[in-house]
Amino acid sequence: MSSGISITMSDASEVLKGSGAAGEALEVRGVFKSFGGLKAVQDFRLSLPPAALYGLIGPNGAGKTTCFNLLTGVYRPDQGEITLGGKSLIGLRPSEIAFTGLARTFQNIRLFGELSVFENVKLACHLRTTHSLAGVILRSGWQRAEEAAIRERARALLQVFNLHDRMDESARNLPYGDQRRLEIARALATGPKVLLLDEPAAGMNPQEKKDLRKLIREVRDVFGVSILMIEHDMGVVMDLCERITVLDYGIPIAEGTPHEIQKNPKVIEAYLGKE
């Protein structure tokens, strides 16, 4: 059915090349955020090099999604520094941050349900367009050229993600696993340098999880983007991630390779409690 996910260089044709524009690192230093008296995130730091695949884990309520919201501008940090390729992201609106090259998926899938699969991906190309509203109304040549380029790119992306035969269906009618993949395709359509995945494997069955692992690795290889993922499934995290940051009560308690993390007594304590 929807298994044969495969991305290869030949699939990601000329159309998609350069859309990832890799080569810029995400640097996060000393980020704090509190909501009233609750210190949600304290001294969060992260250094995500180009084309890396890192993980962010922690028990429920540890502040992982808050970190994503801080990175993508949904919340503004109380203090700290977030830079992408040397450019500060502090104080930018989420749309401006997306334009700078940070794209994300959501823990609870947030597709544009009534729009078709095709339109979902086409919409994500919108931020790279340059035509004006007058161009839209007068149907200028440049507007049509950009629309054509959008269609081409969206179609290529859907082909890569093997969603092209369901292109005209409403996004809400897709099966769960397809919706998760569509969210990743949509995020890639924005032309990101860094991709943030919030629990991509949540609610998937073992086969889908296996496919997803392959998919995420290939996305990184083909598009050259850096990926930072939040995930509860340790099988997926330990298999995929090169380095992992562990968060507990908003504080980063450990950072290292999967091997190091597995042996770290602080991590074991956070997950299992003290003896």
Added chain:
Amino acid sequence: MASLQDRANLVPQSPLAAAWRVFWPLALALVVGVLMQHQVRTNIDAYSSKQILDVGIAIILAVSLTIVNGFTGQFSIGHAGFLAVGGYVAGSITYYGSFALFGSAGATLGTMSGLYGAKEGAAFVTGGEGLFLFALLAGGLVAALLGVVVGLPSLRLRGDYLAIVTLGFGEIVRVLIQQTPQVLMSKDAIAAAKPLAVPLSVGGSLGFGNVPKYTSLFWVYAAVVLTLIFAYRLKQSSTGRAMLSIREDEIAAEAMGVKTTYYKVWGFAIAAFFAGIAGGLYAHTIGISLSPVDAGFQKSFDIIIMVVLGGLGSISGAAIAAAIVTYLPELLRTPDTLMKFAVVGVPMLVIGGALLAMAGKPDQGPGKKRGHDPRAFPRAVIGLGVIITGLSILAFVAKRFGINLSDYRLILFALALIVMMITRPQGLLGVRELWDGALYRPLRDFFTARRHKGGTA
């Protein structure tokens, strides 16, 4: 990121084709307008042409509200405020402009203006028509400016809260108009008054009835054509998708790089512009005395009914609903005509029932595409049949007991809205359009399912 532009640069562009795409909507608007004014109007009575004119203005209003309520999903219930602003601004310009240009407030009709019989006037747009056109555009632009002002709170507010703000806006407009001087200025008074006070004397609570009556089927239907093409092009574009994405999920839209505030404010401005144009056309219509009530909640609600019945987000749905909602009260006045509807309605019920019996079951097996229902088409036929037959039965009962149905028009609309929300909450066409398969898909599903059924039998 150069990639998208690089690919776009590869697409061949022709300046001639681009010029054509600017030209044809204008040409179409002119042709439709001239046909309406000089072919249609000359073959029907004055009463019917007023009906058709009202339908046209309603279509512009409904389509304009679709842009803000349907596309960006911001629920505005003060749309009549923009209508009134456009109407009063345009009316003030033509009324006092006529004093300045022609020496009196009477209309200087040209060949394309005036509802009943075009007089031999100045050539197209050179005389009073030019002033009228200018006034329409000015009314639209002032309304659009106010649209930005109303759109700004929508940066912070959502849902019910924004609806309350827009409601407040409509009421503010209504009260402000009521406070204007009640006496329209005469020629001598204009000469004596301060220049700024003149255009503000628009009749206050007594209404502004002396606006020159320029509005004609030409102007209304030229505006209808341009409004529809504008809305169509907007919806089909990347910008339109950006607006729709805000309706679907504002947080996700922002995360995908859509400047949500920017598009929300633009949505309000565009909608207000067309509402202002409609207001200008309304103000200059024979038999209309513009009054502060036109900015009120009742009028706003009429427009919302059209948009909701037509389907939030559907341009063609809103236009069809606008025509029905405007024309139905007139039908209710003539029960004899309404009773004849049974000639169409009853066969539709029979045919629809027969088709439903023939239709296969919806595909539900694994791997099959969902959402394909061969019973959708027969059901639509039956639904329409029920409405049409119901209307004729209603007319029959009303005639039998001597009830004047048009007195109960508002109750009937309220009932229609309730029934619609229960049986078909997405409205007449949902988010679909006539041109993207709202009619074709149910038909296709019906026939493909028939063939499939035949194949396995």
